[in-house]
Amino acid sequence: MEISKPTSIGVIGCGQISSIYMEAPATFDILNIVACADIDMVKAHAQAKRFSIPKVCTVEELLADPEVEIVLNLTIPNVHSEIALAALAAGKSTYSEKPLGVTRAQGKAVLDAAQAKGLRAGCAPDTFLGGGLQTCIQLINEGQIGQPVAATAFMLGHGPESWHLAPDFYYQPGGGPMFDMGPYYFAALIAMLGPLRRVTGSAQTSFPERTITNSLEYGRKIKVNTPTHIVGVLDFANGAVGTIITSFDVWSHQLPRIEIYGTEGSLSVPDPNTFSGPISLRRANEKEWHEVPLTHGYTKNSRGIGLADMAYAIQANTPQRASGEMAYHILDIMQAIHEASDEGHHIELSSTCPRPTPLLAGMHTLAENY
Numbered sequence: 001m002e003i004s005k006p007t008s009i010g011v012i013g014c015g016q017i018s019s020i021y022m023e024a025p026a027t028f029d030i031l032n033i034v035a036c037a038d039i040d041m042v043k044a045h046a047q048a049k050r051f052s053i054p055k056v057c058t059v060e061e062l063l064a065d066p067e068v069e070i071v072l073n074l075t076i077p078n079v080h081s082e083i084a085l086a087a088l089a090a091g092k093s094t095y096s097e098k099p100l101g102v103t104r105a106q107g108k109a110v111l112d113a114a115q116a117k118g119l120r121a122g123c124a125p126d127t128f129l130g131g132g133l134q135t136c137i138q139l140i141n142e143g144q145i146g147q148p149v150a151a152t153a154f155m156l157g158h159g160p161e162s163w164h165l166a167p168d169f170y171y172q173p174g175g176g177p178m179f180d181m182g183p184y185y186f187a188a189l190i191a192m193l194g195p196l197r198r199v200t201g202s203a204q205t206s207f208p209e210r211t212i213t214n215s216l217e218y219g220r221k222i223k224v225n226t227p228t229h230i231v232g233v234l235d236f237a238n239g240a241v242g243t244i245i246t247s248f249d250v251w252s253h254q255l256p257r258i259e260i261y262g263t264e265g266s267l268s269v270p271d272p273n274t275f276s277g278p279i280s281l282r283r284a285n286e287k288e289w290h291e292v293p294l295t296h297g298y299t300k301n302s303r304g305i306g307l308a309d310m311a312y313a314i315q316a317n318t319p320q321r322a323s324g325e326m327a328y329h330i331l332d333i334m335q336a337i338h339e340a341s342d343e344g345h346h347i348e349l350s351s352t353c354p355r356p357t358p359l360l361a362g363m364h365t366l367a368e369n370y
């Protein structure tokens with residue numbers, strides 16, 4: 001599609017993740033960042049200077065700016081829905097970092113407001129649009145592993161307090177390893193296998209407090225107010241059964257990231273928090289795993305591709321891939337796994353979403369998809 005004009009983006013939240021989004025217009029012509037804001041104006045000014053963003057302003061001024069068409073919401077998780085709702089109330093579409101909200105009520109409020117206003121509410125992650133996961137989706141769709149029957153997904157580590165400059169939010173409700181990293185794993189699983197129908201799980205907090213070891217605040221303690229080792233059992237609507245573990249409590253492990261098992265073979269899927277490979281396949285009649293070349297583009301860190309896809313989808317009036325509907329389904333799944341642990345039973349999910357439409361293989365630019 002020829003773009004009629006680039007879409008004007010206003011960024012709210014100029015913290016750690018904002019830099020990669022501010023580089024995105026160099027890759028995606030449709031994106032034009034016209035303003036940025038933060039409650040910490042020092043951060044907003046610093047990022048504006050670094051990325052030559054023409055306007056620095058308060059959140060209120062950005063929301064009132066008629067030039068801004070999409071509010072890119074890069075604040076911390078428990079502020080996501082408040083900013084998204086304010087953007088929608090101001091008549092602007094919104095694209096949030098994950099998660100959509102920290103409660104179902106927050107996520108639902110954002111979806112309802114977007115629908116009522118005829119606006120979009122997109123949400124990260126968008127790593128499933130990278131060349132690695134798109135190649136996996138194509139392999140599954142081609143029937144390379146037959147009918148998918150099972151999946152495993154593992155994200156285990158020892159938490160962000162060794163590297164993040166403000167790690168407190170990871171240990172509050174709505175943080176924790178599942179709310180933080182689960183969206184990458186669930187988006188990848190849903191893009192490959194479709195939505196889930198029910199879940200159960202077990203969750204625990206292995207360490208009641210954490211000690212910051214990044215250089216800025218070395219030694220400061222954080223009280224842990226959310227589970228930090230969560231095990232989930234996943235029933236997909238297509239009949240496949242999955243296992244997920246997300247943990248901030250494990251020093252070391254040798255588990256794969258994601259594997260999909262089918263009636264005719266197995267697929268080893270790359271880290272869903274990246275855009276590239278490696279991908280390995282072993283079919284029933286093969287003696288060994290073999291690496292599969294990537295068939296799709298955007299294999300470098302292409303964060304912002306979901307926002308660019310949303311901007312194209314608005315102009316083409318087509319569904320977007322990193323949708324609020326999928327983000328809400330993921331939020332519902334993550335909440336339900338935590339609740340299942342407290343309540344001791346399976347939880348049927350009331351939400352669902354379509355499998356996002358795959359990107360074209362061998363494309364040179366994202367625009368070719370519209």
Ligand SMILES: NC(=O)c1ccc[n+]([C@@H]2O[C@H](COP(=O)([O-])OP(=O)(O)OC[C@H]3O[C@@H](n4cnc5c(N)ncnc54)[C@H](O)[C@@H]3O)[C@@H](O)[C@H]2O)c1
Nearest residue numbers: 013014015016017038039040074075076077079097098166
């Ligand atoms: N850091 C990463 O590697 C990473 C990776 C992927 C996704 N994310 C996601 O990106 C989001 C932001 O993470 P981060 O690491 O950049 O955090 P951060 O704390 O570095 O940045 C968040 C920014 O939002 C600002 N902010 C908070 N409340 C605000 C409000 N009410 N109005 C305006 N600004 C407000 C803060 O001042 C801060 O500058 C989170 O949802 C996180 O899950 C982070």
